[in-house]
Amino acid sequence: MRPTVRTKICGLKTPQTVAAAVSAGAAYVGFNFVPKSPRYAAPELARTLALDVPEGVAKVGLVVDQDDAALDALLEVVPLDFLQLHGSEAPERVSEVRARYGLPVIKAVGLRDAEDLPAIAAFEAVADQVLVDAKPPRGATLEGGNGVTFDWRLIAGRKWSKPWMLAGGLTVENVAQAVSLTGARQVDLSSGVETAPGVKDAALIRAFLAAVP
Ligand SMILES: O=C(O)c1ccccc1NCC(=O)[C@H](O)[C@H](O)COP(=O)(O)O
Numbered sequence: 001m002r003p004t005v006r007t008k009i010c011g012l013k014t015p016q017t018v019a020a021a022v023s024a025g026a027a028y029v030g031f032n033f034v035p036k037s038p039r040y041a042a043p044e045l046a047r048t049l050a051l052d053v054p055e056g057v058a059k060v061g062l063v064v065d066q067d068d069a070a071l072d073a074l075l076e077v078v079p080l081d082f083l084q085l086h087g088s089e090a091p092e093r094v095s096e097v098r099a100r101y102g103l104p105v106i107k108a109v110g111l112r113d114a115e116d117l118p119a120i121a122a123f124e125a126v127a128d129q130v131l132v133d134a135k136p137p138r139g140a141t142l143e144g145g146n147g148v149t150f151d152w153r154l155i156a157g158r159k160w161s162k163p164w165m166l167a168g169g170l171t172v173e174n175v176a177q178a179v180s181l182t183g184a185r186q187v188d189l190s191s192g193v194e195t196a197p198g199v200k201d202a203a204l205i206r207a208f209l210a211a212v213p
Pocket of ligand 1: 010011032034037038039062064086133142143144145146147148167168169170188189190191192
């Protein structure tokens, strides 16, 4: 049975882990199209995986600062339901992507302290959903998937007009507390269900989904 809090498992790249996410009740499965990431899935692989995802589970494509030519090529191959923009895309670019592809856009915003909060409002105005993630640690090479949390009290009790997801260092141990503190109705994670960077584990995926309230 699906948990009440909708869950996105990001960075899937094997049939076994996609199947584990789907059967344990994930609402979204994420494919990572960031070539430098250990979670990268080539478009042909992602297409094969996506074709096996049942109706009712949304397929999300994660990209960082891609231009139209790259997105055209990606969307020709992979049947996606959402695009997740996880780079330094400006609000105008979010609007352009929505208009050009007719797909809902999830825009990631990184938080470290209160100064980062206004970005959520800026993207809330143009994106279909906002992914409220931890800002990468200084010196990190990946824009996300770093397994670090932010201070959840920064967003406790805040309300936004668009659906949003909580991300950043979520694990089987902390997800219930993170949800209770922030009021999140959706969560997203990647490294918390891995045994090594980019290596997802079906048992960890099932355990995480069982721990989501
Ligand atoms: O996961 C990656 O490798 C990645 C690389 C570049 C940009 C974004 C990336 N991941 C974004 C995600 O949606 C992650 O699920 C999110 O940042 C949370 O990651 P984690 O802290 O590992 O749960």
